[in-house]
Amino acid sequence: MASVNRFNHIGFEDFRRFAQDESMSNYERIGFPDSYRQGYEAAIHEDICRKLTNLRAADRKVVDIGPGCSDLPKMLISLCGSRSHSLTLIDSQEMLNLLDDAPWVEKVGAMYPRCRDWIAHNAGKVDVILCYSVLHYIFVDVGFFDFLDSSLSLLAPGGQMLIGDIPNVSKRKRFFASATGVRFHKDYMKTDEAPVVEFNTIEPDQIDDAVVMALIQRARSQGYDAYVLPQAPDLPLSNRREDILITRP
Numbered sequence: 001m002a003s004v005n006r007f008n009h010i011g012f013e014d015f016r017r018f019a020q021d022e023s024m025s026n027y028e029r030i031g032f033p034d035s036y037r038q039g040y041e042a043a044i045h046e047d048i049c050r051k052l053t054n055l056r057a058a059d060r061k062v063v064d065i066g067p068g069c070s071d072l073p074k075m076l077i078s079l080c081g082s083r084s085h086s087l088t089l090i091d092s093q094e095m096l097n098l099l100d101d102a103p104w105v106e107k108v109g110a111m112y113p114r115c116r117d118w119i120a121h122n123a124g125k126v127d128v129i130l131c132y133s134v135l136h137y138i139f140v141d142v143g144f145f146d147f148l149d150s151s152l153s154l155l156a157p158g159g160q161m162l163i164g165d166i167p168n169v170s171k172r173k174r175f176f177a178s179a180t181g182v183r184f185h186k187d188y189m190k191t192d193e194a195p196v197v198e199f200n201t202i203e204p205d206q207i208d209d210a211v212v213m214a215l216i217q218r219a220r221s222q223g224y225d226a227y228v229l230p231q232a233p234d235l236p237l238s239n240r241r242e243d244i245l246i247t248r249p
């Protein structure tokens with residue numbers, strides 16, 4: 001019989017606490033060990049810009065849902081400044097306080113999509129939505145399809161949304177059940193043991209292929225194009241994470 005494993009999840013309120021913890025590095029405050037992000041964020045930013053092509057234009061409306069406080073949102077703030085984009089950052093006020101203010105930056109202290117007035121006011125006006133490494137928290141904390149539907153409602157014609165860095169447990173299993181994944185695990189963990197990969201088991205609060213495909217299908221059935229995209233191979237988690245790109249025709 002399948003066993004039910006509850007994972008210890010961190011969520012929005014934990015991040016609010018991390019943001020105020022001066023003993024943590026900025027990577028730890030956003031839930032990553034330093035080794036997963038240090039030295040990689042320029043490559044992550046480049047991968048994001050390759051997919052969100054509207055960022056290359058000028059004078060667009062950009063939104064970052066869950067920017068956190070590492071160098072990644074700082075790179076986006078700087079890019080938006082140089083392209084005359086407006087940028088809205090939506091996260092806990094405590095997290096947003098760790099990012100510099102700028103004339104082109106608006107900060108909305110809220111657990112998205114529980115900023116209904118802001119969403120209603122900006123419906124159909126947004127050219128770029130970035131939501132990077134946040135979906136797994138949204139999946140647990142808030143209505144999942146509410147998140148998707150609210151985001152779709154924001155997109156202007158030609159608008160793009162990147163739901164990036166999705167830890168898809170099905171992709172992770174495919175990798176760790178492969179010879180390449182076994183080799184990677186042994187090298188990384190400095191062990192002779194193969195990784196344990198369990199199929200046909202109930203995994204509460206985990207994103208799997210069914211969730212990824214449901215997002216794609218729901219976006220498409222509501223009139224948007226949607227695609228699963230790989231991450232560039234030089235990204236630290238590219239062997240077990242992937243991205244979704246949604247565009248409004």
Ligand SMILES: C[S@@+](CC[C@H](N)C(=O)[O-])C[C@H]1O[C@@H](n2cnc3c(N)ncnc32)[C@H](O)[C@@H]1O
Nearest residue numbers: 015030066067068072091111112132133134137
């Ligand atoms: C893993 S960090 C990712 C930060 C950043 N996007 C990056 O990749 O560097 C997750 C961030 O999302 C924020 N977050 C989680 N759930 C959220 C929600 N429902 N609305 C807005 N922000 C959220 C957290 O406070 C945290 O700053």
